[in-house]
Amino acid sequence: MPKHIMRLIALLVIVGATLVAGRYALVVHSYYAYGAYRGDSVTEIAALPVQVAPSSYYKSFYPAVHEKWATGIHNVVQCTVCHGPVTVGATPQLVKLENTAEICTNCHAVTAGRPTSQPQINVAKHSGKQECLNCHDPHSPLLTGKGKSIAALAAAASEGDDDFSGGSSGGTTAPAKEKLPSGNAALGQARAAVCTTCHGVEKIVRSVSAGPNLAGQTDDHVALELHAFQAGTRSSPVMEPIAKGLSANEINDLAAYFANAANKK
Amino acid sequence: MDRIDEDKPLDRRAVIGFLAKAGVGAAAFLCGGAGVANAVLEPAPAGSAAPGGSGPVPGYDWTKHRWGFGVDATRCIGCLRCAVACKQENNVAFDPHHFRTWVERYAYVDGSDKPLIDSQADPANIAAAGRPDNYRFDNRYAEVKVDKAFFVPKLCNHCTRPACVQVCPTGATYKSVDGAVLIDHDYCIGCRYCIQACPYGARFFNEERQVTDKCTWCYHRITKAMMPACVEVCPASARIFGDLNNPHSAISEFIHENRVEVLRPETGNGPNVFYVGIDKEVN
Numbered sequence: 001m002p003k004h005i006m007r008l009i010a011l012l013v014i015v016g017a018t019l020v021a022g023r024y025a026l027v028v029h030s031y032y033a034y035g036a037y038r039g040d041s042v043t044e045i046a047a048l049p050v051q052v053a054p055s056s057y058y059k060s061f062y063p064a065v066h067e068k069w070a071t072g073i074h075n076v077v078q079c080t081v082c083h084g085p086v087t088v089g090a091t092p093q094l095v096k097l098e099n100t101a102e103i104c105t106n107c108h109a110v111t112a113g114r115p116t117s118q119p120q121i122n123v124a125k126h127s128g129k130q131e132c133l134n135c136h137d138p139h140s141p142l143l144t145g146k147g148k149s150i151a152a153l154a155a156a157a158s159e160g161d162d163d164f165s166g167g168s169s170g171g172t173t174a175p176a177k178e179k180l181p182s183g184n185a186a187l188g189q190a191r192a193a194v195c196t197t198c199h200g201v202e203k204i205v206r207s208v209s210a211g212p213n214l215a216g217q218t219d220d221h222v223a224l225e226l227h228a229f230q231a232g233t234r235s236s237p238v239m240e241p242i243a244k245g246l247s248a249n250e251i252n253d254l255a256a257y258f259a260n261a262a263n264k265k
Numbered sequence: 266m267d268r269i270d271e272d273k274p275l276d277r278r279a280v281i282g283f284l285a286k287a288g289v290g291a292a293a294f295l296c297g298g299a300g301v302a303n304a305v306l307e308p309a310p311a312g313s314a315a316p317g318g319s320g321p322v323p324g325y326d327w328t329k330h331r332w333g334f335g336v337d338a339t340r341c342i343g344c345l346r347c348a349v350a351c352k353q354e355n356n357v358a359f360d361p362h363h364f365r366t367w368v369e370r371y372a373y374v375d376g377s378d379k380p381l382i383d384s385q386a387d388p389a390n391i392a393a394a395g396r397p398d399n400y401r402f403d404n405r406y407a408e409v410k411v412d413k414a415f416f417v418p419k420l421c422n423h424c425t426r427p428a429c430v431q432v433c434p435t436g437a438t439y440k441s442v443d444g445a446v447l448i449d450h451d452y453c454i455g456c457r458y459c460i461q462a463c464p465y466g467a468r469f470f471n472e473e474r475q476v477t478d479k480c481t482w483c484y485h486r487i488t489k490a491m492m493p494a495c496v497e498v499c500p501a502s503a504r505i506f507g508d509l510n511n512p513h514s515a516i517s518e519f520i521h522e523n524r525v526e527v528l529r530p531e532t533g534n535g536p537n538v539f540y541v542g543i544d545k546e547v548n
Binding site for chain 1 (some may be wrong): 299311320322327340341343344345346353354369371401402403405407415416438440447452456458469481484485492494497502525
């Protein structure tokens with residue numbers, strides 16, 4: 001074979017070997033394992049840490065709270081929505097929420113575009129910007145009187161049974177409203193002097209630590225909640241003894257007074 | 266050929282074989298890699314032979330899934346918990362301008378047939394949120410009569426024929442076998458062609474890392490049999506996710522039971538996010 005052919009072959013071999021070695025060294029090995037991309041990147045993306053833990057993850061850490069949440073109307077709101085993310089594997093630090101007026105209104109402020117099925121609150125009217133925690137338990141926010149009939153509450157009070165676990169009505173709409181016997185607002189006013197110490201007379205109560213705004217509440221609401229305190233289905237160290245000292249007529253009078261108070265919405 | 270044997274005692278087959286390999290190798294190198302050459306040169310990577318799965322993710326068979334996403338706009342309450350959870354899950358910057366998933370509001374004020382559109386990035390909505398790590402819609406239409414208004418959650422459509430993948434010059438974004446369009450942040454050079462190519466505005470630029478970013482359907486969760494973070498936290502069940510290969514999955518039933526539509530079907534990308542309850546102006 002002529003010498004120049006041998007040199008050409010040798011040159012081609014060297015160039016070819018350099019290209020093969022160069023490609024082997026420069027191109028990531030998983031490239032084109034599945035397509036025109038680095039196969040290992042899929043593995044890397046799939047291995048990223050899970051940070052928003054499912055609510056079932058919290059169960060072993062906070063069984064009692066989890067149970068209350070799981071049986072309440074808010075069981076569609078996952079723990080992380082209010083309490084922040086938790087990396088799976090880490091112990092969740094349950095943060096006691098302070099700014100509930102802000103957190104709750106993320107979903108419940110009156111906002112154009114929200115479906116009418118979503119409960120929407122005008123906070124200024126509803127509670128004078130108090131913390132929602134003052135009345136509602138965020139884990140099961142339905143007030144215990146809501147959706148119950150007074151007869152049922154009275155029966156619960158007499159039997160002392162605890163069938164009524166707070167807010168367990170599971171999001172169903174309230175049954176047909178019972179027509180309450182209308183009370184005497186004037187009699188109610190005389191009795192309400194005690195209430196206003198904490199609940200205020202004006203539209204906005206005097207301090208956040210005080211009780212919720214009562215003036216302008218519907219009579220159904222005031223009456224039902226007082227009956228719920230009587231029956232013990234809504235617990236409060238302050239309100240339970242007060243409510244237990246009231247007769248049904250007195251409750252109706254109070255409800256009538258607050259419903260017709262000056263700041264009727 | 267006889268003279269080769271005389272001058273140099275080389276094995277003819279070895280020479281031919283080597284030349285063939287070298288030629289293919291050179292072609293592969295010049296072309297930036299071709300499947301055939303790769304198959305000759307190197308076996309599949311070790312990760313692909315993981316137990317319990319076929320594909321690059323250990324314990325997960327990506328040939329058995331075809332993921333799909335549903336949005337029921339009639340249920341969305343615009344609380345934006347999805348956007349917050351997404352940022353927490355995927356380490357997206359907490360500012361009102363970078364989102365893997367977001368929500369838009371379409372409002373038709375009385376007498377107008379053109380919707381007013383705002384999102385959490387609207388200045389008034391930023392002011393309503395008050396904090397950079399929270400997002401909310403204000404009640405801007407309180408004083409006007411609104412004919413209809415609704416929220417539309419948006420995210421990457423994980424298209425069947427994604428334009429973003431087509432334009433990527435480095436193979437940094439790609440369509441995985443199970444349907445997710447993913448981004449290899451190590452290979453992304455930050456040229457942003459994909460951001461321009463996407464008809465849905467689903468991609469954004471991560472200034473911190475100088476790469477493009479977008480929704481992955483929480484690929485690290487769905488490969489562990491978990492729901493994407495936004496689906497997990499949605500209190501209104503407006504987001505539905507599941508396996509289109511399974512006729513009883515949530516997404517299959519959602520598509521079966523509803524009249525669904527996709528955004529901008531005319532672009533030919535073949536989106537895989539299916540909407541219910543949106544209007545003609547939504548795109």
